[in-house]
Amino acid sequence: MPLVVPGINSNDPGNDWMSKLMGKKLSDSSNETSFAKKDLPQNHRVVGEGDFMTQDHAPDRLNIHVDKDGTVKKVTQG
Template identity: 60%
Template sequence: MPMVVPGVNSSMGDKSEWVNKLMGKKISDSGSDELSFAKKDLPESHRVLKPDDMKTMDHNPDRLNVHLDHDGTVRDVTYG
């Protein structure tokens, strides 16, 4: 049986691709530029999580989780 590693065997690509695109940027409803990334350009299966947000504990290896700081800047990207 092949080993499945979220973010590596994922159909959305590897985590480092999204880390490079998102880290240090803010998620915006409009367009992407040097300081922001458009929410519409995230994969269909994603969620944006602020520090105090409630979240479900279900595991979905193809879901991209974008973790924000209190100021809205991306601080981490995970799958699950």
């Protein structure tokens, strides 16, 4: 049985988004420190520190968690 380490060798599409977004801010255009909002998948939500989230599960939804200054800290699906 192969070793499966979550986030490293899985087929999780959220992992791909994490590598694109981690440490960047969301903005109107992309560069080395920001990512354009228009390039996000249609089904996404941005969650700030301390924000409330609904508990509904949508497997195709991308959840983008940002800190107080808007920098992406975590990306999940659901």
